[in-house]
Amino acid sequence: MSDSAAAAKKAFGIRLRDIRLDANLSGRELAVRSGMRNTKISRLEHARQNPTETDIRQWCAACGVPHLIPELIAVLREIEQMWVEYRREMRAGQVHIQSRSTPLYESTRLLRAYEANMVPGILQTRAYTVAVLTASARLHGTPLTDVETAADARLSRQHLVTAGNGLNNYSFVIEHGVLEHGFGGDAVMEEQLDLLLRVTRLPNVALGIIPPWRERTIRAGEGFYLFDEQLVRSELWSGGFRTRRPEELAFFVRLFAHLREMAIYGAAARALIERARTSYAQTQETS
Template sequence: MQDQSAEAKKAFGIRLRDLRRDAGLNGRQLAVLTGLHPTKISRIEHARQSPSEGDIRAWSIACGADRLIPELIAVYRDVRRMWEEYREDFRKKSQKAIQAAGTPLYEQTRLLRAYEAIVVPGILQTPGYLRGVLTANATLHGLPLDGVEEAVQARLERQHLVTGGTAHMYGFVMEAAVLTYAFGDLATMNEQFDFLSRVTRLPNVALGIIPPGFRKLWGGECFYMFDASLVRSELWTGRFQTTRAEDLAFFLKAFTALQEQAVYGAAARELIEGAREFLQSRETL
């Protein structure tokens, strides 16, 4: 995902370079017209430095391409949003603030599609399970553990969107192995299993679980698709996100293929109960 973000930055730099060349300007001539240093122009074109929106406006005007300013700035903003490092977020915000910041997006989303191969989808995590996940995350990133409880409560504030009616629709697909990754003790996992079983019966939710066995499509990185406008994918060190139409189409295609491999309803509940029995047997070893 970081590679994809880097490639997008390179493509944007090439587009600005082509704009300059189409205008018949060399780097020094563009520098005179825009007030930018020639070295900065070269660094922008080679994706070694990001331009400001003011730089893009000045660049477009100097190249006689004023009409492209709105489009170029929209593309630039999308490229900048593609990769966000967690350490940057953690440096500026508390864990509670980070969790709370995501709630408005969930409130605005009418159809959320999510694929998970590592943990239960975030909005479906019960308090104890979520506490285990956030504690592990805080430990990994060297964050204070005293912020975990507030972060748990902030995240749980959005769960009513799933259980509170049919204004919000959800399509979840998760790997069966996720059910055997225990965050917390057996009581915590039993609470999580009970909630997942309940969710399989909700009219606004399609909770699919991909059973072990032969595959038509391999498991990949986890991702969340908010309506048909934004995709986010969480990785170890940061978050990839995109609003580009071609990326949205790709993730929708992947989700559809994964969804077709999943089981639902009673079959999904059987997998949940199987995982419960598995963890119970492990606890008694």
């Protein structure tokens, strides 16, 4: 579980404890009134067990605060959505995962994205996307049969960036290592870097690269996507973190601002991309 999801779960347990204390109830008294075991009450308050919606209703009724039930259930559902296991998600197939995100990208007016290890999905070429999705499928032991279709589903939203319709704006920050992590091999990377060069000249896109020599004010970390200031999504090895909690959104807005300050843009960024592209081209010539 991500640090943010774990912290939210712990905070929810503290909220339940505070409701009990405000009602002047001991754990044993709450157990009698709610019908729960005293040990369960302790586990819920210390975030060692996830509450159910029924637990929330019983807790609030026993503490005399039934008006808090809708609010707490909404928060509980939000916490449950903060951590999504990839294996469970991928049972529906990669096509489903890619297709369902398209409406979100279409409705987002400002997408801020940071990646440390790969090109942001909406900027990937088809061959690069196939290489990335193939690697993911092999890691999680899922079939490779839908990779090509899933790649098409991902690329179906790329026009939102390249068309420059004035409605969708993008701010990307990537680590320099993204240019060196050769998904798909030299030819695929050369094509991918060509696309990044074109993207740097689009009026609706800001593409920044954090160079390796830049003095860092914050460490490189997990990639994340901030959709307006409504949703943040981050992908790790074994699962995906996502939330709409205002305090989390505010944190990632600040984080992105720090990362953006370390990045270089325009001609300076294109020089780094050109250098990496030339390296891949030379490798092809000598192989």
